[in-house]
Amino acid sequence: MIALAALALAAAAAAAPDYRARLPEDEIIYFLLPDRFENGDRSNDRGGLSGDRLKTGYDPTSKGFFHGGDLKGVAQRLDYIQGLGATAVWVAPVFENKPVQGPPGQESAGYHGYWITDFTRVDSHFGTNADFKALVDAVHARGMKFYMDIVVNHTADVIRFTECRGSCPYRSIADYPYQRRGGVSGAPINPGFDGTNFERLKDPNYAYSVTVPADEKDIKRPAWLNDPIYYHNRGDSTFRGESSTMGDFVGLDDLFTEHPRVVSGMIDTYCGWITKYGVDGFRIDTAQHVNPELWQKFVPAMQACARKKGIPHFHIFGEVAMDDVDPAHTAVNTRVDKLPSVLDFGFLWAVRDVVAGDHGTDELAKLFRSDPLYEGGAWAALELPTFVSNHDSPGHLAGAIRRAQPKADDGEVLKRDMLAHAMLLTLRGVPTIYFGDEQGFGGKGGDQDARQDMFASAVATYNEDPLVGTSATTAQANFNPTHPLYREIAALARIRTSHRALTRGRQLIRYAQDKPGLFAVSRFDPATKREMLLLFNTSSNPVSQNVLVETRSARFDTLAGACPAAAAAPGSVAVELPAFGYAVCDAR
Numbered sequence: 001m002i003a004l005a006a007l008a009l010a011a012a013a014a015a016a017p018d019y020r021a022r023l024p025e026d027e028i029i030y031f032l033l034p035d036r037f038e039n040g041d042r043s044n045d046r047g048g049l050s051g052d053r054l055k056t057g058y059d060p061t062s063k064g065f066f067h068g069g070d071l072k073g074v075a076q077r078l079d080y081i082q083g084l085g086a087t088a089v090w091v092a093p094v095f096e097n098k099p100v101q102g103p104p105g106q107e108s109a110g111y112h113g114y115w116i117t118d119f120t121r122v123d124s125h126f127g128t129n130a131d132f133k134a135l136v137d138a139v140h141a142r143g144m145k146f147y148m149d150i151v152v153n154h155t156a157d158v159i160r161f162t163e164c165r166g167s168c169p170y171r172s173i174a175d176y177p178y179q180r181r182g183g184v185s186g187a188p189i190n191p192g193f194d195g196t197n198f199e200r201l202k203d204p205n206y207a208y209s210v211t212v213p214a215d216e217k218d219i220k221r222p223a224w225l226n227d228p229i230y231y232h233n234r235g236d237s238t239f240r241g242e243s244s245t246m247g248d249f250v251g252l253d254d255l256f257t258e259h260p261r262v263v264s265g266m267i268d269t270y271c272g273w274i275t276k277y278g279v280d281g282f283r284i285d286t287a288q289h290v291n292p293e294l295w296q297k298f299v300p301a302m303q304a305c306a307r308k309k310g311i312p313h314f315h316i317f318g319e320v321a322m323d324d325v326d327p328a329h330t331a332v333n334t335r336v337d338k339l340p341s342v343l344d345f346g347f348l349w350a351v352r353d354v355v356a357g358d359h360g361t362d363e364l365a366k367l368f369r370s371d372p373l374y375e376g377g378a379w380a381a382l383e384l385p386t387f388v389s390n391h392d393s394p395g396h397l398a399g400a401i402r403r404a405q406p407k408a409d410d411g412e413v414l415k416r417d418m419l420a421h422a423m424l425l426t427l428r429g430v431p432t433i434y435f436g437d438e439q440g441f442g443g444k445g446g447d448q449d450a451r452q453d454m455f456a457s458a459v460a461t462y463n464e465d466p467l468v469g470t471s472a473t474t475a476q477a478n479f480n481p482t483h484p485l486y487r488e489i490a491a492l493a494r495i496r497t498s499h500r501a502l503t504r505g506r507q508l509i510r511y512a513q514d515k516p517g518l519f520a521v522s523r524f525d526p527a528t529k530r531e532m533l534l535l536f537n538t539s540s541n542p543v544s545q546n547v548l549v550e551t552r553s554a555r556f557d558t559l560a561g562a563c564p565a566a567a568a569a570p571g572s573v574a575v576e577l578p579a580f581g582y583a584v585c586d587a588r
């Protein structure tokens with residue numbers, strides 16, 4: 001049996017295209033939370049813990065607790081993921097988390113993966129390190145890539161301060177300098193420490209009195225993480241000024257990422273995952289809450305580690321979250337921090353404004369006009385993972401459309417949703433599909449509300465929320481390859497991955513306006529210079545107008561929608577689109 005399985009795996013690997021040769025912009029990413037995707041092993045639902053949900057973290061009826069999904073479940077559903085056209089999987093953090101945290105009455109669980117205690121081990125709710133290896137190998141055997149989600153900014157909330165309970169206000173360096181205990185008039189400590197000579201930093205009690213509960217003194221791995229000297233210990237971030245990088249993210253212990261021991265420790269830990277498992281990239285959580293100097297060292301170290309493992313195009317993209325269209329904000333982290341790429345939050349909000357809301361299509365033009373701000377210029381923008389929903393956004397895209405267009409019927413919501421996905425899958429950037437979008441999931445609000453189960457859910461507020469494009473609800477499993485969104489995304493994904501103009505092509509805005517209507521873009525195959533004309537109508541009325549193209553683009557093949565067969569005159573095509581329609585037109 002084992003020999004047969006190994007033979008089958010070897011055959012699949014031989015058949016798989018050489019995924020290592022692909023560039024980051026060649027991929028289509030599928031992003032999922034393992035707890036919410038598929039339950040492949042009922043025996044690990046409680047993570048090997050016993051007791052009530054406050055001990056095990058398991059409560060499938062609550063949106064803030066573990067639901068039972070795991071890595072074996074992801075491995076069982078790779079046909080579904082690959083069938084959608086995805087070429088890479090981004091899995092939310094798999095590391096061992098503190099199962100439950102939060103003040104009494106407000107507890108929730110580490111089902112999302114961002115409260116890590118052990119950076120060397122897979123969370124026991126998700127399986128084992130062997131399950132992780134099996135999953136990564138199975139993904140690779142299909143010619144797909146595996147992107148890990150990593151955290152460097154913080155660990156789980158273990159450190160407490162005796163001066164406060166629950167929320168602890170941020171205490172600045174000016175008010176609580178390192179060389180005094182508890183404020184400027186306090187007793188001298190850490191003599192000579194200037195913020196850089198860390199051998200002189202001996203006492204972590206400058207801002208607060210630091211304490212760790214006795215039963216949690218040794219729960220972090222690697223073991224150096226248990227020493228409070230490696231944390232900022234200044235209280236909760238206000239996400240402004242100095243606290244943005246030195247404050248605790250809602251109590252999560254903020255690592256002293258300026259400290260050389262922290263830098264080398266994180267480099268060793270994450271290089272270990274690359275070396276052991278051959279993963280193909282990292283999504284970096286809370287990247288803007290870490291000092292740029294850490295990334296300037298960490299990124300080249302990861303790239304070197306990957307090259308040594310035979311991974312030439314290791315992708316690294318940071319989460320630089322923002323709640324409006326401000327590409328200058330995200331671009332800074334590629335310029336100063338030297339992050340190779342960042343999640344394109346500007347794209348998320350621009351598409352939602354233009355397709356869910358009623359903003360003019362020039363909002364998209366304005367976003368793309370800023371592409372040269374990124375380190376490496378507009379070519380670097382090709383590697384930005386783009387998305388229309390994620391696990392922190394206010395609902396899936398379908399939910400956002402419903403809220404923005406309360407009078408729209410299900411058919412219009414579906415059309416708008418498909419239009420947004422057509423933009424995602426044809427415009428510049430790396431399309432990143434958030435699990436459940438392809439099944440018409442909605443969502444009533446942010447984070448916990450946007451993390452619905454793909455397997456049959458027991459969460460009442462998920463199950464009462466109608467899905468788009470189907471009469472199903474989240475009370476049943478929703479791995480339906482005939483859902484209209486799944487089919488549309490799959491068709492567009494195949495168009496994208498079979499045309500270099502759409503993966504690697506420079507992008508030129510042809511037309512945009514200050515109200516809903518036409519958005520027209522050309523992209524160019526970098527080798528042949530052949531033009532691909534992309535047409536989107538964000539308006540509820542049909543569009544009929546002439547659009548500028550290259551004079552050499554005389555005839556067009558229709559890849560999606562309906563394209564003009566030929567130019568009306570050299571350099572001009574007559575475009576007709578129905579309400580919320582789109583077209584992908586391959587010039588020849």
Ligand SMILES: [Ca+2]
Pocket residue numbers: 039040041042043044045068069070125
């Ligand atoms: Ca399970």
Ligand SMILES: [Ca+2]
Pocket residue numbers: 156157158159160248251252253
């Ligand atoms: Ca803490």
Ligand SMILES: [Ca+2]
Pocket residue numbers: 153244245246247254255257289290291
């Ligand atoms: Ca920080």
